[in-house]
Amino acid sequence: MTHSTELRCGSSQEPPLQASKWLQLQVLADSQEMERLFDAFGNFLIFKAGVLCNAGEGEISKEEFLRLYSNYVDALKLGQLPDDALYRQSFSSVFTTDPGNLFQVEVAGNRRIIRVARPVLQLQMHKMSYSSVDGKFRPMVLGKDCIFWGLQFSYPQLFQDESKEVYKALEEEQFPDSKLYRILQKWLRQETIPTPFIVDTHQINVPIRLGKNCVEWINRHPQL
Structure with a gap:
């Protein structure tokens, strides 16, 4: 990356995002x-x-993220378990249309922690379990x-600002990243399906999503 977006510097006393009623979507x-x-x-x-x-290293390019995600999927296609250490930090990221929704805190020397101030689309590496x-x-x-099983995307329904006033975070004008969440919902409907698992000869359709392109190779997943 040749250019790094500069984030506002905050203090360690500045409260992080105050939000609740999270909407969570999981997808491979x-x-x-x-x-x-x-x-x-x-x-x-x-x-x-x-x-x-380190300072200036908190941003991930779209190309780098997609490269990492492609490597993650390729491992599953080959029947191999992805290495957590290679993906966890990059997949524990946030997507935003406005860097003003974030701030950075200096910790020691040239080290930084990026924190969320206002609603953004948050990601985590996703794993699931089955209980017999x-x-x-x-x-x-x-x-x-x-x-x-891919990624979990999260977005809050409610946001509380510094004055303790509570807002609906899905209102696009005040919270532009709500548009990312709505685009994600539409993409899930178009590109993915509820995951059909076969357990003891019975099919169970799980709300956790599976990409339509994954159907042809998902049986090579090393944990299925």
């Missing part, structure tokens, strides 16, 4: 489907959030036997 998409999502988003920026990084006790799949579960 093919790399080409992810590229189409980025095209639909238009102009936006990607930053690592909540992790230590109640026959349910659960998203965002930690553990060595949990199933690698």
Whole structure:
């Protein structure tokens, strides 16, 4: 990357994002489907959030993110488990159309932590688990036997500002990144399906999404 977006410098006492009633969407998409999502988003920026990084290194280019995501998917296609360490920081990121929604805090020397001030589209590496006790799949579960399943996108419904006034964060004029969430919803409807799992000869359709392009190779997933 030849240019790095400069973020506002804040203090360690400045409160991070005050938000609630999070909307969460989990999806394993093919790399080409992810590229189409980025095209639909238009102009936006990607930053690592909540992790230590050197000054100027908190931003991730779209090309770098898509390269990492493609490598992640390629590992699954080959029947291999992705290496957490290669992807966790970049997948623990935020998408925003306005860098003013973020600020950075100097920690030690030239190190920084990027924090969220106003609603943005937040990401996490997503893993899920299946319980034979109640026959349910659960998203965002930690553990060595949990199933690698793409990304979780999150966006809040409510936001509280410094004056303690509460706003609806899905109103586009005040919170432009709500548009990213709505584009994501539309993309999910067009490009993905509820995941059909076969458990003990019975098909279970799970709300966790699967890209339509993934259907042809998903049986090579090393944990299925």
